Amino acid sequence: MTMTHRTRTTTTTTCLLLLLFLLLFALLSDAKIHFSETFDDEDASSRWHKSTFKEDENMAGEFVVTRAIHEGKKTDSKANKGFKTQTNGRFFAYYSSADEVFDNDGKDLVVQYSVKHEQNIDCGGAYVKILPESSEMENFGGSTPYNIMFGPDICGKGIKKVHFILAKHDEHGNEKQYQMKTTVKAKTDELTHVYTLVIHPNDDFEILIDGKSEIKKNIEDEFDILEPKEIPDPSATKPDDWDDRRMIVDEDAEKPEGYDDIPENIADPEHPKPDDWDDDIDGDWEPPMVPNPEYKGPWTQPMIENPKYSGGPWEAPMIKNPNYVPKSEPLALMRNLKHVGFDLWQVKAGSFFDNIVITDSLEEAKSFGKKLFGKKSRKKEKRMQEDFEEADRKKKDDEADEWARETRKNVEDPDALFPPGMEPPEDYDPDDPAHDEL
Template sequence: MKWALLFAALVAAANAEVFIKETFDDSWADRWVKSKWKQSDGQAGDFTLSAGKWYGDAEADKGIQTGPDSKFFAIYASLDKVFDNTGKDTVVQFSVKHEQDLDCGGGYIKLVPATSEKQMDTFGGDTPYSIMFGPDICGYSTRKVHVILTYKGKNYLIKKDLKAETDQLTHVYTLVIKPDNTYKVYVDLKEIASGSLYEDWDMLPPKTIKDPKAKKPEDWDEREEIPDPEDKKPEGWDDIPATIPDKSATKPDDWDDEEDGTWEAPTIPNPEYKGEWKPKLIKNPAYKGKWVAPDIDNPEYVHDDTLYNFKDLKFVGFELWQVKAGSIFDNIIVTDDFETAKAFAEETWQKSKDAEKEMFDKIKKEEDEAKAKEAPPPPAEDGDEEEDEYEDSSREEPSHVGTINLPEEDESSGHDEL
């Protein structure tokens, strides 16, 4: 059995087709086109080739980095050929490093159909796409992985909340859509979500709906409890007043009955008053529960076996907005075989991730040490100055670690493009 599974995997890998594999070398600009979107009003940022401040391999880890801050970024490339995924898996994978410690902005990729070709010169937020996939971060409220699929001209966001990685290291995001209308999402080659396109998106209307013509029967009793018909009001209940004169009050000495009228003591709440009498409640023997209209088949529902199907995927691109720029995108692959994409991630990201983390830790340690040296000494406590006059002036002063202040996060919603 193991040999049969291995043979099947080898056959699938041999037949796998790769529609783009991009590692961003020095010739990357020959393959990628910067969109004219937002350029005329100066809101367009740019992409530059860089491995960033920390990396595992200075050359192999080069990708395209966004900059400067508070700009829109849009760039795209053509697939090697149009991808018709009829009967095939669709796998899109890429890596992104939010080196700048992204506070608000997108980090996702888009697959765009050939039908949008005439709009690609100004590829931007309004350009129709087929698949949008990847992380989106904005403050503490938005830290998720988008999976947005287009169906009959409308974009549908996955209903699950998928957590995005928010550190400053490189992470790999992989989406797999299968012709049986199931999907899987991986982060760093670990599965974080899977399920059905029918259940986790609202591309199709519900199979059943509440019958709009149904009406609640007149004798339907929704009261869980009712007044006890055998409970009787105690005698004298209504004779107890709500307030009584304050016996401790006395007429003011300057009160003049002729001018001020007859003095009456102010009233206070009567401690013996029990309020309006109501019979106690008992369970309603006729209770039938809350009435709900019965389900009927939805006349607008039409089953579709082709939710997964995109017949003309032609472009791949990034269309983003970032408050703080500096994200580095790398190692893009679009293929019809997950194992091929996995092997690509293992040859690129996996080989570099440990060395990148080691370099990151070293740089952060050096930065912390530099901040500690630059931090001012704490104010002298009472008696310290006087004590210093008697102590040896050559004694070594202790070091003091500065305080790192975290910036306030913007709680506004992320760059969700639906």
């Protein structure tokens, strides 16, 4: 039997797809999941422990395992379960622990979870912390040593960012926190969003939101952990002849003759003296005045380009920093990781957390996320939200129309058409037939 070109092409394509599938399967098979939580089973609540942080001040908020809110702002009985902040104006400090300690020595570290701000968040955190085994978790709170803080933080119009903070500890246990310099904008709507942090062994890192890459940089460049490689030369001084003025006054320019005689205002040429104006009867005619287009204000010498301009403000030349010490190991290397915690403050509670996974494989995290919350689920959730908002708008419009009809039918005073505290418009005429439409 002779194999055609088309048959050979199909066979080759099938083999390539099979090869890719086997490669992906091998990658996922080697992946290690350090920690995962979907809150779907009956034991979910028992895996998360409430810290004693702020309890003595009666400021400790509650997390509850519940189902998500979708349609009509009501809990959806078919929705997935998650971990939700429950009390307004409180601190929330809850934690869980991996079955065994883990690290990212020579491998990726991927932290991923979803959050849905069902309360239309105005001010509050929604980030997660990864902590070492040595941390005392009973009173877990803001001062508890951690390694990574990652996730959104929102407060008013000024703060809508995704935190990525690395905490480093010296030999005495003192902690210093390093914040990512670039601002990554957090999502503030009421839909579910998946936040993913990937740290590679070479200190490259990436942050994704809903699978879309938002930043991809190196930790040494993005975090001020090490001394800079170069610094301005402290011994350099600004040259005496350095001139950073781009423009200078033209000292040779002279004021034009008659410049000061130009009036600021002139008689309006569009409104001459009326023909029937009688000075004896009407008084002296005073024409209306308008700004004079020829008037340019007080004269000043013009600016010209500086022929001695040195190219801008002087800056000292850069030299090698004698205090710079190259890293001896990856800056983001973390060992003996064990705990996962939420240490949050929220003015208005209602953030819904779900699908937490910590692994050494981005592909595993993607697979985990798609399995639990794929594109179809996101589209359905968005459509449900839009349908609810549209129904809510229609309901309010119908109520307004009904109120207007009933008011017009039942009241004798036309001004009663307007709710208490609302004045009728100045041009409102109660006898106008057009108002009968109400």
